Amino acid sequence: MDWRDVIDELDAGVERIAATLEGLPPDDLRGASGLPGWSRGHVATHIARNADSLWNLLEGARTGTEIPQYPSLERRDADIAAGAGRSRDELVADVRATQARFSEQARSLPASAAEAPVRAMAGWPHPAWYTVFRRWNEVEAHHADLAAGYGPADWPEPYVRWSAAATLADLAALPGRLLGEPAGLRITATDSGETADLGWAPGGPEASGSGRALLGWLSGRSDGAGVHLRPDGPLPVPPPWPYPRPACRASRRSRARSPRTRRRPRPPPSRRRRSSRSTHRGRATSSFLLAKGGARTETPTLARHGARRNIIVPLSGNRRAENPLRRLPAQGSLIARHPHGPCEGGPRRWKGGTGDDPMSPRTHRTPAPTRRPDAPLTPGVPSAPREGAAPFLSPACEGRLP
Known part of the structure; x- marks a missing residue:
């Protein structure tokens, strides 16, 4: 699906969020949401501030300057807490205005800027156009977090097709240390045939279900209804969602240098050339x-x-x-x-x-003097030659x- 077509889906999704908020009594906005410790006012404020943060990434791609998604995690949490207590009308207006601002930025983004790398708050880079898909996850998942009658069963089909396939691919590419409980599992979408092998071996456990059911379970927005596990048992708790894209993680590790600044790899110790001079120079x-x-002349020499x-x-x-x-x-x-x-x-x-x-590279080797049998063992202490002995040469x- 082209990323520019997703912008219309975002506008429609935010309108559904605004309709849900307008249908709630004012006091219900202070009620608990599907996220621990957050009220519905927290969730609505986060949806608006997320649009502003992703707008920052698109603006950085457009201008060629690196603009962080959030100034800091503390600033992000403080802004959400400050806006959670607003009235229903203020929350609805904020959600609509920030989405309109983000959509305008995305629609006017040049093609060259769409490929510019930006960095998520978690630190992994991705092309600027992928910001639109990240916003899609935020809109649909947090609409379900309002706990106001909208859930995975109400997600639009285009979103389910894209997000389920992307979630399985990204989950399969996660390192084993990040998989947690699903390690060793094979997950299969029965409607699309897509699978994710998480270190699975023949005879190992398998989980299967529709793409919608798998997406609700892996995203933490459902208890796994519609997902079947063989052999029977409780479903494992999936790792935190959404997952970084495999290509984005690879680009973060490589950090390739330009040909002019790339460092030459150091050869292995077995192939390194030994210097004729000692590393210790005295x-x-x-x-x-x-x-x-x-x-008498004093001449510095190299201690070998x-x-x-x-x-x-x-x-x-x-x-x-x-x-x-x-x-x-x-x-x-x-x-x-x-x-x-x-x-x-x-x-x-x-x-x-x-x-x-004397400057020849060939080393001068002076033979060691031969010690006479009656010569002292301690160098530097002369001893008298035997009477009648020939001079020592x-x-x-x-x-x-x-």
């Missing part, structure tokens, strides 16, 4: 003695964790220096003072090079002395 100070001038240990080379005076891993000097010799004698060599050997390119300096 700054260590390395001491160098350059051949030219013998000056998990690759290999830094070699600690003791200097004279028990001063310790951390062996560099990157950015060694491009030219000149490196003199390192070992506990058993100095060694001097030419350009350091780089893996894959001769040392002329590190493997990196072998063959380089004159």
